[in-house]
Amino acid sequence: MRKLGTMLGTLLLVSALLIMTACGQKEGTTSQTASNGSTPALKDVQVVLDWTPNTNHTGLYVAQQMGYYKDAGLNVEIIQPGQSGADTLVASGKVPFGISYQESVTQARVQGVPLVSIAAIIQHNTSGFAAPVDRGIKTPKDMEGKSYGAWGSPVEEAVMKSIMDTDGGDVSKVKSVNIGDADYFTAVKKGIDFAWIYYGWTGIEAKLRGEPLDMLYVKDYSPSLDYYTPVITTNEQQIQKDPELVKAFMSATAKGYEYAIANPDKAADILIKAVPDLDPKLVKASQEWLSPRYQDDASQWGLQKEQVWKGYADWMYKQKLLEQPLDASKAFTNEFLPAPQTSK
Template identity: 70%
Template sequence: MTAAGCGASKQTDNADTSTGKTATPTEPAKLKNIKVVLDWTPNTNHTGLYVAKELGYYKDAGLNVDIIQPGSGSADNMVASGAAEFGVSYQESITQARTQNVPLVSLAAVIQHNTSGFAAPVDRKIKSPKDFEGKKYGGWGSPVEQAVMKSIMELQGADVSKVTNINMGDADYFTAVKRDIDFAWIYYAWTGIEAQLRGEPLDMLYVKDYSEKLDYYTPVIASSEKVISGDPEMVKAFMSATSKGYQYAIDHPEEAAKILLKAAPDLDEKLVMASQKWLSPRYKDDAPRWGEQKESVWKNYSDWMYEHKLLDKPLEVNKAYTNDYLPAAK
């Protein structure tokens, strides 16, 4: 930017020899202001967004992007209401929204495979879903939690009614397992890595290992039908720059982690670095490009939700997601 500015200044000092008039500097293109709202506080799920902003990828795409936190409202609500053009969401919540006539659309899978699951300190001896029996589970009171737990327990002939459920809300996992609960649902890339750094080993039961229908996209980048139809070129520009940000994080995990830390200096540096190194290769994983979504993944999970009475009607899968705004695979 400095070099460009110097170039513009030089031009104003020079006369146009063909006309004898002083050259007029070119007006810089006006950036379009947009907001992207996170699902939670900044973490390594969001690194590509911060990289795209810090390294000027959004600016190069003609965008002035403000990355914000959801506050009292959810990211989905803010995107659906038009308070933000884009948000970090989940396949589960977009599926539920679509079947309730809320026109949210997933534009990219942040992580290609589900890295979440049930985690317990090793001294609780929870090696399989059968071992949930007689234990205390700390959750947030979602029907999906119970359905997932029930379905993977039943695969092993276990009884979900023998699990004691405790609503722990936003309580710290490490405090809760010492005081109130035996296991909880976590994202390994953050809480699991933190456990490693604390020297508190976990038994981790990834839900995708028990059913391919539970290998869904979490999180995703979402927008609304209104934004997409109203300015498809802006959406394409945003997703191209975002893809570039995540590709940088794939290729340069340490540098990307430093960018996240610069944007969110209150985060633990060791945790961010370790988490980023673990997560970066998993953003794209076995997909042909970052963000690519498969119809089978959307259909499998929505069918599972419908079978478990978590949806009032089947999902129109082709309206819930699109790959059309991602740059072509190289």
Template identity: 70%
Template sequence: MKKNLLAFLAVVFITALAGCNSDNEDAKPSENGEETEGLKPVSIVLDWTPNTNHTGLYVAQKQGFFEEQGLDVEILMPGEAGADQLVASGQADFGISAQESITEARVQDIPIVSIGAVIQHNTSGFAAPADRGIQSPADFEGKTYGGWGAPVEEAVIDSLMNQEDADVSKVETINMGNSDYFTAVERGDIDFAWIYYGWTGVEAELRDMELDMLYLTDYSKKLDYYTPVIITNEKKIANDPETIKSFMAAVSQGYEYAIDNPAHAADILIEAVPDLDAELVKASQEWLSPKYQDDAEQWGIQKQEVWENYAGWMYENGLLEEELDAEKAFTNEFLPQ
């Protein structure tokens, strides 16, 4: 889940990740103990456990797209130190993050930069089992919301409810932590939660659970932000732009392959992470693959308007201490031309 970026300065980085330093260009041992001659080792840290948001990375690895670019890429789990902190400090070269996290980081002078949008439009929203009777934000009144304790949650709920003259103070909020959405709603602990339809919504379909889904983008253009995105840090951009270009060329190939071949891309993810539910991965990939690029001219492209819209919304709702310099928060320069 989202980490408190204010804890960044207190992070003590674990020694297991010390080998991820981007300055190390020597060959390193592969999984079978052999050195990857001539390939530059780089690392990317995920934002959460592997899922179909990450398929393009695993495709690029399996199909040899990284190797063709001269890279030996290690895909890492975030651990206690999230991807934003690890990338900002140079303990990892790249990471998976989200526009809201980067916006908060940038106004705190944390030097991370988005270099590609994994999904072109926000696929998240508030989901409730159909029997809870939540068909509009006004129906949140008298209901229990399960969240993760971030200020942005109440701000989003409040902004949606205000459109219908509803009162956010009449919503009970509990912190679900890492609790499973389906367990929480079936036990009656919560009535609704903020989910990404491409994973949790698709799983509900497989469970034959009818959901009422209120997508954020149906209520405000300003909430149509990029989530997730791929990040690096300013030092990497200044000192090693060619590696970033090579990395993004391979990643672009990976996601383009997943767009055109969702079934095989799903098989690649399942093979790489066999603990995943294969049925869910396949169904999720079928749903998500068209969403990666959607209406954009190419995969990964980002618009300044999107960054300014969401940062403006955050500032207006008291979630930022100062306005964002959107031009410095993202770049398209490393995408294939």
């Protein structure tokens, strides 16, 4: 769904000076002139993706194509991050909204970067370690003596150690090999036994390819690893400067994801039409799998819990992946989610 390594690498490039100087230099929106006196002007807004378009983003495209953003007074452009990265663009105020991950926002907050998560796109972590079935990795201990396709982040070994410890495994017996930009399918054909993937995209693709895999979801081995990934972000200044814009954007976006939850096939068609380069079969199958997982057991789509933010941050701090503890209460907000539907 996107290269997992990008979730941490981008933030290391963000300095406090960049944030202080860039914030306020460019408004996240510009007003269009109404075409006639009776038509209200739409406000131009950009939202930057974390990676190439996929079913994590379906709700955005639905809200755009179904006119939900227009109904909210917005003209929303969905853009890709380029070399700067979504977190940098949002934290600096160059783009008001973006797609990120709890792990990235956590590191950003501890570094003084003012990112704020305003919705969880998927309620539970769908990532894990995947291996072709012929590698015999059925439990974490089975990773011993195997080659892992790594991207070079300290979080990888920490997560691997955490889940291997539950099964009596020894992480030092895993051979980590940096695979660079190679994807899962290329890596496992070139000597790699397993890699960290999102099942909702890569796992579904493996199934469609007829290449069955064994999947060890990290959340199944530690509650602390059941974090929100991905999330929708903005920055503190945007919230202070124009909370009504944040509210309008989130109201329409929530409608988009609620539509995708109720209508996975139609939502997939909207994504396919908006991004014709995507494989229609993969989008359809992925959307069918992912739609019920957007909200899952939460009372409404997008809802976030402080205990989830604190649990993962405390785990990161214990693993020495954070320089100091996170103030979890400031890392996210449910303030801009629409009021839950009482008729549900």
